[in-house]
Amino acid sequence: MAHQLRAVGLDFIGTAPVRLVFAQEMSAPPEAVFRALAEDVPGWAQWFSAVTLARATGDGSTREIHLKGGGRFQETILASKEPEVYAYRVDVANAPGARAIAEEWRLAPAGTGTRVRWTFAVDGTAAFRVVAKLGGAGLGKAFRNAVRTLDGQLTG
Template sequence: MARRLRPVEIDFVGVAPVRLVFARNIAAPPERVLQALAEDVSGWPQWFSAVTLARATDGGAGRPAPGRTRFAETVLVAKAPEVYAYRVDVINAPGARALVEEWRLTPHGTGTRVRWTFAADGTAPFRFVLVLARAGLKRAFRDAVTSLDRRLSRA
């Protein structure tokens, strides 16, 4: 059953009870990475295996995502070229209370340092499961960003 989460803003990334932060350097420049994140929403499943279907709604301000874990998001920030962030508004995962994901892009030589912050709040069991999931999320991030870099180098 889908439940509405607390409507937090971008500052939640810095104060969330659970903050999982992962970073990786890639060859693609920040502008190209932001374009893939913010403008090519339907392309996410081609480089992020955890995303099975994605599409922009409300003129790019929202993103529903069906799958085993279903959720609807609101884009909070799409500031070229350094940050893209979205809040999960509705989710079917039990125990979640608030969730924001932030992709921060920093120039690194001719490429980009990509930092992904997964910021969440929820019941104690939900927070515990997220901490346990850290290694899996880290691997998912690493694989996704590597695939994105390959995709952008071919385009």
């Protein structure tokens, strides 16, 4: 059952009770990576294997995301500053125990490519926070695979 999460701002990315941060370099330039993140929302399903559906909604300031395993999210874009940052919060989710979720993708030049840093910030019940921490290794692997796949699409 979907439920409303607490509306959080960008500050939550740095203050959330659980913060999982992953980083990886890729060959594609920051501008191309940013466009894939912020402008080609449906394309997420092609490079992030956990995503089965991604679409911009409303005037493009919101998104709908479906994940393998049944996760469903309605999100609001918090920041979209090319080519540096793309961030969003989850407004509605079917994740039991979740109270607030926000994610931030930070892009920085790395030679001719890009250093991508993804922060997954959450708050929830004690059980939800434990599950989020335990899921860190899997999220990290999914992130690294997604970045590699996206890099192949952008440079291949």
